[in-house]
Amino acid sequence: MTRSVRAALKLAILRICLNGLPAREHAVVAGFPDEEGNSVEVVRELAGCLPVYWLVAGDPESLAWLVSDADGVSRVRCVRKNSLRAYWAYVTARYVFFTHxxxxxxxxxxxxxxxxxxxxxxxxxxxxxxxxxxxxxxSGTRLWGEPRAQGFGVGQHGVLICGNPRVxxxxxxxxxxxxxxxxxxxxxxxxVWLPTYRTTRYPGDRLGAVRNWSDADSLSVSAVxxxxLTQAVQDAExxxxxxxxKPHQLDADNYASTGLHIITDTDLREARISLYQLLARADGLIxxxxxxxxxxLVRDRPIGFYCPDLDQYVGGRGLNVDHYPSLLPGQLLEGAADFRTFLRDCVDEPAASRRLRRRAAVRIGAETRPAATRRLLDAVGVRCRDTRE
Structure with missing residues (x-):
């Protein structure tokens, strides 16, 4: 029996069991990567309500720090995704949450x-x-959430604009x-600068058959x-x-020669913090x-946009909205002078900048209130019993 046949047979068996077996009062959560913020926050919030099976690809022990201070952490079982225990938890779970x-x-x-x-x-x-x-x-916005009714085939009632749990x-x-x-x-x-990756650097066994691809030319090869960026670093100093x-884990771009302070996923892991916990200390985002x-937008701090390849990106992978710059809650940074202005705004933000950001949040229908994960669990019917530790 070939590998592909075995995989298809496994999925068929899981589908039959999922439909035929009764639901038990536990939840299953899986994210990619294992530390993905939406999945982690759902694990943490669910732990105060009912038993949770957290299905992971990596070493369960290496992930324990992400939930160690959560209420009800003793009810979290972190298990390998491709294990019989994980399969059984999945087909019998009352609730299943995933990111991909x-x-x-x-x-x-x-x-x-x-x-x-x-x-x-x-x-x-x-x-x-x-x-x-x-x-x-x-979803965290109406602009990008409502189209998911058709895109994911859930209908309008199936779209929950409650905010992304990771916030x-x-x-x-x-x-x-x-x-x-x-x-x-x-x-x-x-x-903090968080650029989209244009070209990937494939590091190993991720997302099945997905390998290297490119949505646009690498930015770091451009002399301009x-x-x-080199000037922006000097001005910031x-x-x-x-x-x-903070580059994406798949990003093939290399900005070391600019003098930027680069923080990797490994650095965050060793410091025992998530990316969004770092952003919680940021005075601005690019x-x-x-x-x-x-x-x-939940932080209500300045946001700048560095899109030197906007025309190429639109003509390549493409965007799902027209006139993207008109939606933005901050300025497009087109050169060193714009970077200087933005960095000053991050230190002492003018009122006009705040007004622009808040108008943009309304325009896209952003959910900016705290407690996104609790809103999500309420919306899907998870009711916490008085079992918090």
Whole structure:
């Protein structure tokens, strides 16, 4: 029997069991990567309500720190995703939550609730994902949430615009000690640049058959980009601002020669903080087509957009909205002078900047209230008994 036949047989058996077995009072959560913020926050909140099976690809012990201080942590069972224990937990769970699909994502039976947490809102064009089936799909904005009714085949009633659970990490900001681990100074203003990856650097066994791909030319090979960023680093230092780059784990771009302070996923892991806990200490954010800015609206801090390849990106992968710059809650940074203005705004923000951001939040229908995860669990019917430790 070939590997593909075995995999198809396994999924077929899981589908039959999912439909035929009764639901037990526990939940299953799976995210990609294992530390993905939406899945982690759902595990943490569910732990105070009912038993949770957290299905992971990596070493369960290495992930324990992410939930160790959560209420009801003793009810969390972290198990390998491709194990019999994980399969059994999945087919018998009353609630299933995932970020990128799970076990082929079959159509949910009526007696079980399956929630697609997804992994953010934003303008990047994506193909239809109706094959990732679920009862509900989560969003943080009306602009990008409402189209998911058709895209994921859940109908309007199945779209939950409750905010992405990971924004709850803003309420647990990185400590001064964690910042020192990252070679940052707690007393100095911090601005984080989170660029979308244009070209991937494939690091190993991730997402099945997906390998390297490119949505646009690498930014770091551009002499203009290199010069702009090098000047921005120098200007930030002169202002006393810490300008930090956190690249995506798949990003093939290399900005080391610009002098940017680069923080990796490994650095965050060693400091025992998440990306959003770092952002909770940020005075400003720079990004482009990433969904992170829709989450950062919760912080109500300046957001700048560095999109030197806007025309190429629109003509390549494409965006799912017209006139993207008109939606933005902050300025487009087109050169070193714009960077200087933005960095000053992060230290002392003018009222006009705040008004622009708040109008943009209304325009896209952003959910900016705290407690997103609790709203999600309420919406899907998870009721916490008085079992918190």
């Amino acid at each position: 699909g799970l076990y082929g994502s079959p159509k949910p039976p009526r007696h079980k609730t399956i929630v697609n947490l997804w992994h953010g809102d934003g303008p990047k064009r994506r193909p239809g994902f109706a094959t990732i089936r679920s009862t509900f799909v989560v 709850d990490q803003f309420a647990r900001p990185a400590t001064d000690e964690a910042l020192r681990e990252l070679k940052l100074e707690a007393r100095r203003p911090l601005v 980009v290199q010069a702009t 002169a202002m006393g601002v810490q300008l930090v780059l 990004t482009d087509y990433s969904s992170v800015w829709t989450d950062f």
